[in-house]
Amino acid sequence: MTGTTVAQVRAELALMEDPRTREVNERHGDDHGVNLGRLRALAKRLGPSQDLACALWRTGDGAARLLAILTCRPKQFTREGLDTMLREARTPKVQDWFVNQVVKKSPHAEELRLAWFTDPDPLVASAGWALTTDRVVRKPDGLDLSGLLDVIEAEMKDAPDRLQWAMNHCLAEIGIRHAEHRARAIDIGERLEVLKDYPTPANCTSPFAPAWIAEMVRRQGAADDGG
Template sequence: MAELAGLEDPKAREVNERHGDDHGVNLGKLRALAKRLRTQRELSQRLWETGDTAAKLLATLICRPKAFERDELDTMLRTARTPKVHDWLVNHVVKKNPHSEELRQAWFTDPDPVVASAGWALTTERVTKKPDGLDLTGLLDIIEADMKDAPDRLQWAMNHCLAQIGIDHRAHRTRAISIGEHLQVLKDYPTSPGCTSPFAPVWISEMVRRQDAESGA
């Protein structure tokens, strides 16, 4: 904890707090610390239990993802209220855990929109890597009906799913683009030069263009 405190950067904290994250540790330095520590399950647990955001982030990097029970991960997600902790827990831990599909189904319909956003993030992973068994048409129906008025973090997760369906599944691409154009979600989101807009029609078109360029299509 003392070493983490020593990595505190007021400027980084100012930027992070604008995104809802209450820590000031440079994430590159945090990853370097995790690389040095390597996997340490007990230390990871103790770091998580401090409740400190930087400590929780470090915990997700040095834990043993497959060792967690389903209910442990459910409890952890519900206490991971800052966006970055939530994101790293899902991506670095839950996605690698044998209970990920069970949790995906449970979280997807959870009444808490932050928890539901984790279910959508796991669904997006399946859209790209393991789409067999997913009802892509049904997912697009839900997105079309609910994304416009969804709370911010849930809306962002649903929009990501919409974009990946359009990018990865040609048969659904036209409809995915049409839904994005109709709903206009994130159309005016500020995007840095050289970055791709999160507005689904632009995102889909740009990623498909890159794929075609790489394949020589």
């Protein structure tokens, strides 16, 4: 949609705002009331536009930033630009989408992973752990998995919530994907008991790492057996 302005887009987002959706989102730390399916449909209609995406991001509005993530061109951002944006992305959904849909597609992803991993800001560090978990799953060569387990063992128990979640995800994926580290990953999870009592619906997998690992390994075994 050539020539679409930020004002026009924000007006359309305002019409999508639903108080009940906002109430649910705010319970999870997010700050918008727009249905994500409708947001994705709007992004598809707008099409990619780096200039519009950057302008939407600068508004600081949660829904506008999610739309910016869906309409930007990730490879056009500089390393410094991505670092600044990550530090501005304080709500869970914006940060999650930004890391997974923008940073991972950037040529600067690995450099930022290393920089963010040890950042003193726990929200920034959680992004570094999310990128590390992605490498554990997709490209583990060169990672010190034993060293990652050392850090998790020493720091996860007392980490702030979002950083703790990110470290726990990494712990689970190491146990799931790398059989040689599975026993240690399970042992760490059992001793630290992080998310052990997290309320989980009957049809969902618990985020407690030992249970998560066991279930995913079971599923993999069933798939390998043709079950």
